[in-house]
C-alpha cells in the first residue's frame with residue numbers, strides 16, 4: 080500500500096514531535112523535574128509513530144513502553160501536555176499525576192501500560208475477541224518489544240488470536256535488547272517474527288528506521304484485520320543505542336552491545352534525517368517546510384514544558400490515595 084504525500088508529511092511531523100519530546104523528557108529527568116523514571120526512545124521512535132497514525136480513535140492500542148509510548152500515543156491523538164504533566168506529577172496530568180508512567184488515555188482507547196512485560200497480550204486478545212463478537216470493526220494494535228516473546232502468555236495470546244482469527248496486530252519493535260540481555264542470546268533465530276509462523280500468523284519484517292516502510296506495513300495489517308482476516312505480526316528492526324533507562328544501573332558491557340554498531344546507527348540511521356532526505360529527494364517537501372515542521376515541534380515542546388511547570392503539584396491526601404487502591 081503506497082502512502083499519499085499528505086500521509087508522509089503527517090508521519091514526518093509526528094516523528095519530529097515524538098523525537099523532540101523524547102529529548103525534552105531526557106532533559107527533564109536529568110534536571111530532577113520528573114517523578115518516576117524514563118526509558119529513552121532515541122533513534123527507535125519510527126515504529127511507534129507508524130503504529131498509531133492510521134488507527135481510528137476507537138481502535139484499542141497498547142503502546143510499547145519505550146519512550147513511554149510517546150510516538151504511538153501522540154500519533155493516535157492524545158493531549159500531549161497531559162502526558163508530560165503526568166510525568167511531572169501534576170494535577171493536570173492525564174491520571175492526575177498519580178501514575179508515573181503507568182498512565183492511560185481511555186478517551187483515545189489507550190488503556191495504559193503496565194511495567195509487567197507482556198501483560199498487554201492477553202488483554203489485546205480479549206479486546207480482539209470482543210471486537211469480533213460485537214462486529215464492531217475495531218482493530219487492536221498490540222505493541223511490544225522483542226524482549227516480550229520469552230513470556231508464555233504472549234504465545235498463548237498469539238495462538239488464541241490465530242485460532243479465532245481475531246483482529247489483533249502483533250507489532251514488534253525489535254531493538255535487539257531486552258534490558259541487559261542481547262536478544263540474540265535469548266532466541267535461536269535472527270528474526271523474532273519467525274515465531275508467528277508457529278501459529279500460522281502471516282508476518283512481515285520492515286526497516287524500523289524507515290517510518291514510511293513501517294507505516295505501509297501498519298496500513299496493510301490494519302486493513303487485513305479490518306477485513307476479518309485475523310492477526311498479523313509486524314517486526315520493525317531497530318536498535319537501542321543507549322542504556323535501558325535513565326538512572327538505572329548499567330550492567331551492559333561489550334558482551335551485550337557492539338559500540339561500533341551503535342555509533343554507526345546513531346550517525347547514519349536517524350529515522351528523522353532519513354525521512355527528511357527522502358521527502359526532499361521526492362520533492363514532497365522543501366527544506367524550508369522541513370525547518371518549519373522542526374521549529375513547530377520545538378515550540379510545542381517548550382509550551383508543554385511551561386504548561387506542566389505551571390500546573391499544580393499532585394499532593395493527594397492519604398484518604399484519597401487509599402480510595403484509589405483496590406484490596407481484596
Ligand SMILES: Cc1ncc(C[n+]2csc(CCOP(=O)(O)OP(=O)(O)O)c2C)c(N)n1
Pocket residue numbers: 145194195196197223224225226227254255256257258319
Ligand atoms: C514480566 C517482566 N519480566 C521482567 C521485567 C524487567 N524488564 C523491564 S524492561 C525489560 C526488557 C524488555 O525488553 P523489550 O520488550 O524488548 O523492550 P525494550 O526495552 O528493548 O524496548 C525487562 C526484562 C518486567 N518488567 N516484567
Ligand SMILES: [Mg+2]
Pocket residue numbers: 224225226252253254255256257258
Ligand atoms: Mg527490545
